[in-house]
Amino acid sequence: MERPDDRVPSAFRFAAELVAWVATPWALAAYGWPLAVLSLVVLIGLPAVFATPGDKQKVMVPVPGAVTVLLVLMQLAAAVVSAWWLWPLWAAVPVTVLALAVLVTERPRWRWLLSPAG
Structure with a gap:
């Protein structure tokens, strides 16, 4: 199975990651600031260190x-939960819509990641 084109899904995914990195x-x-720093270590550090060969250079x-799929789901959950926790409705709803868009657009990549080739 060939790796699917990931340009549009990666833009949505990166936008959701940015929300997670800021809001969480x-x-x-x-x-406490140690917990805030720990959240950045987890949200940025884990995906930077752990990756699926062929998905990153x-x-x-x-x-x-x-594991890569679970890391993306963790980022999405952090973005949505933090947005609803912190921000007003007009800001939390678009974050939720963005996360749903990621779930839809990532499906081909996730199928590839979960296949024997991924």
Whole structure:
């Protein structure tokens, strides 16, 4: 199975990651800056270190495709939960719509990641 074209899904995915990277530490800062920093280490560090070969050009620690899918789901959950926790309705709803768009557009990539080739 060939890796699907990922240009549009990656734009949506990156936008959702940005929301997670901003909103999650912001939400957790009320409980202490170490927790906010830890959230950044998890949200940015884990996907930077663990990747599926063929999905990224440089892989530090190779993992199966299912791990990559779970890391994306973690980012989406962080973005949505943090947005609803922090922001008013007019800001949280678009974040939720963005996360849903990621879930839809990522399906071909996830099928590839979860296949024996991924």
